[in-house]
Amino acid sequence: MSSDHQTLALLLFSAFIAVTLAITTWVSRNRHGSAEEFYAGGRLFSPMENGFAIAGDYMSAASFLGISGLIALFGYDGMLYSVGFLVAWLVVLLLVAELVRNCGRFTLADVVAARMSERPVRIAAGTSSVTVSVLYLVAQMVGAGSLVSLLLGGNSGASQVFAVIGVGALMVVYVTLGGMRATTWIQIVKAVLLMAGAITLTVLVLVRFHGNFNLLLNTAADRSGHGVKFLSPGLKYGGDWTARFDFISLGLALVLGTAGLPHILSRFYTVPTARAARRSVVWSIGLIGAFYLMTIVLGFGAAALVGSDAVRKSNAAGNTAVPLLAMDLGGGAGSTGGTVLFAVVAAIAFATILAVVAGITLASSASVAHDLYASLKRRHAKQHSEVAVARVAAAGIGAVAIALGLLAKDMNVAFLVGLAFAVAASANLPVLLYSLFWRNFTTRGAVWSVYGGLVPAIVLVLLSPVVSGSPESLFPGMDFQFFPLQNPGLVSIPLGFLAGWLGTVTSAEPADAARHAETEVRSLTGAGAV
Template identity: 85%
Template sequence: MTGDHQTLALVLFSVFIAVTLGITTWVSRSRHGSAEEFYAGGRLFSPMENGFAIAGDYMSAASFLGISGLIALFGYDGMLYSVGFLVAWLVVLLLVAELVRNCGRFTLADVVAARMRERPVRIAAGTSSVTVSVLYLVAQMVGAGSLVALLLGGTSEAARTWTVIGVGALMVVYVSWGGMRATTWIQIVKAVLLMAGAIALTVLVLVRFHGDIGLLLTTAAERSGHGASFLGPGLRYGGDWTARLDFVSLGLALVLGTAGLPHILSRFYTVPTARAARRSVVWSIGLIGAFYLMTIVLGFGAAALVGTDEVRASNAAGNTAVPLLALDLGGGAGSTGGAVLFAVVAAVAFATILAVVAGITLASSAAVAHDLYASVRRAPGKRRPSEVTVARVAAALVGAVAIGLGLLARDLNVAFLVGLAFAVAASANLPVLLYSLFWRRFTTRGAVWSVYGGLVPAVLLVVFSPVVSGAPGSLFPGVDFHVFPLENPGIVSVPLGFLAGWLGTVLAPEPPDEQRHAETEVRALTGAGAV
């Protein structure tokens, strides 16, 4: 992309940024600065609005760029991400959506602390939430860098660096000024744009192949360089036992991780009732289901029309498959139609990244302020900054950390990075959440052990895995200190999180508080006393 075509895409980027900043400014004028307004948008959103916002929060750069790229590179095996992300919402709908809305106020720790000693539980859950959020943010930063680098010539490291910094700065502005209300409206706008863009591309791909799905798959297999094996399992996760276990580990992380994502759980607090939270999930499942079906068409379409080799040459991780597909569908490189469609898709993808990073940053800053900061003891009589003030400062700190890690991990696939975040969420957050909601004997020690028993192994296993060292695509390819053979730790760390919670409970010296559990159970199931 050169000349006027680059200018067009940059103009569309600028338009969306201007619109979202306008929304943020408008919302910031009407806010009253309370914690409920900042964290939950005043709980004024309808189920449909919140459903679109959930979809906008969930359909990230990993979905639009990473999954389609993995399908373009690995065919059938890449579809695991689409299936896993979609099936995960059944867990959310059936097990956590309504109960979390009834039991909490703003964060995951609220649910657990409702029947436990607050300070140790909040510190543990807050630490876990921030860790998951930062990992998720890194994936969005990598996606933004890949997208703009392609626009400006494909190999511009300076463009990647400044894009990551720019996205980090924008997300801090969105969260600090507008809080949850601005973030929600940005996510709604982004969800509409993303669905429209995905539908348009899907229709164009199917028209190109005259609606013949078989022809699309056959052509994709031919141009992939792998032949018929492209359409069968095993291209990425076949072969030795390590690859097969990685497949199981990734699937486990994807299906269970969504219910432990802090920025998804926080969305259930933006509606007035538990019934509205449940209906929000139904809306989001419809949108997300349609979208992930379309990513399959886009992935195979990129393999068939662009070619797997060209996708890999543009970005080794496949993150630019969809923009390249748009360029081809519009008429190819150098054509006005190709430039316009490429620019529109690139702008939509950039909008996706901005909206998601805003939601994640808000969730992480809420964990810092509402859980960690609120748990720190202060000398009596000293004036303390408000939670909202601390949350705004925390947003800047989280943004800085995410920028640094995003620059370090810029060559990894964004869907793969999100898979790691899901593994940590499924290991540290989901066990303590389910135990708190459904196990009468669960204790404070069990809650703390459950969080750290999943979080620490998950992070350590990633550090000592081929993701960080010992492989050509590692963060540090020149060194080798990996001892864990799998790329995703879920198959080990998720059971450890559940086991640690059980051990902490049965070995706890204090008996469980049966009365508080009964109160929490009634509140969770009926909504009586819910905020």
């Protein structure tokens, strides 16, 4: 990479970081220090603002870098990620958004604990939320490493380490100083930048092919090395039964996982009413839908203009397809236009990562402080404020995410997010739906539902080809693989629902009918909601 690329992109990186740090500093001077301010931004955001922030939270490195890279490498099969991520929002809109806003205050555990024994439910839900958040953070760290590595020297291990540690440090600063209000404004700025960048690249790709999408697809197929198979199902998820079941498992995880993501659920608490939460989702669906349609053009554009082999050579997982496409659209390597467009896109992708990791870190630190700390602290021990504990938790979570991000640095970010979605759909979604819609659901059922989805999902990932047994594994030199699928959702999601049902029907203590009735009225009408 030329020094011009490096200098310009680093200047743009620095400009975005300076702006976001200024926002964080300004917000930190005008905050009240309350839990509501830190966790929910005072519930003062409008539906449009929150919709942009949700879109900014959701359109992560997995979307901008990972999905486009998978499409550039695998064509039709890579495009399935775009479809899954988008369809998932219908589940959120129809089943979750308004009810969660009415029932909770800050976290997923608030919704479940509203009609259960609080301590065991909060510990279970808090543990699950932190686990999902850390897995999601790892994907963002890997995206940052791939991006900065491309900028500073190809596959330099030192640059990847620098990027991961730098992103981890910045996300801790954003969360500890600014809380939800600063995080939200960072996500809004990032969403505007990302949409502008995606629109620009999409228009340039279509102009290059004179608006002929069919020509774009045919050229991509020719340069992919796979011919017409590139445009047909089965290149990645075809063949034997294992690949086909892996596809089904991935689809379930993507469609059901969004409704269980802690950092998405926490966004519904930043608006004043349930109606505003529902309208936020409508805004976000419009933005996200347009964006994922553009990722399809960008992915096939990278295959057609850069070539699948060149993308794979730059990064085996395909994470650098969009920056390479930008360079080609601007005039190629060494040209002024290529340098400028590459630098702008790299800076936008870096902004994307910073904004998303801030949102995830805030949600996970809230779970640690509001759910785990509040439930586990001893009655006569010295009391610390939840906000202080959340700030310390943000640093600890950042350290864990950095370590795991360095370990998984060679994996595709969209694939890693798919694992996080599988865990969220297995552990969080069953207990959330049961709590909202099943009158007889009990505390034992809630605890069993969380652990009955969480533990199998984690164990199956550890025993899958993701961790060992193949050249692309985390530990390619080891082989303790027993589970053949890369995504555990097909097995772990049904287990989460089954465990919740089994725990409920075997409970000695019946469900509290009065508390359920109160929760039902509040969830449906908003009466008594915070």
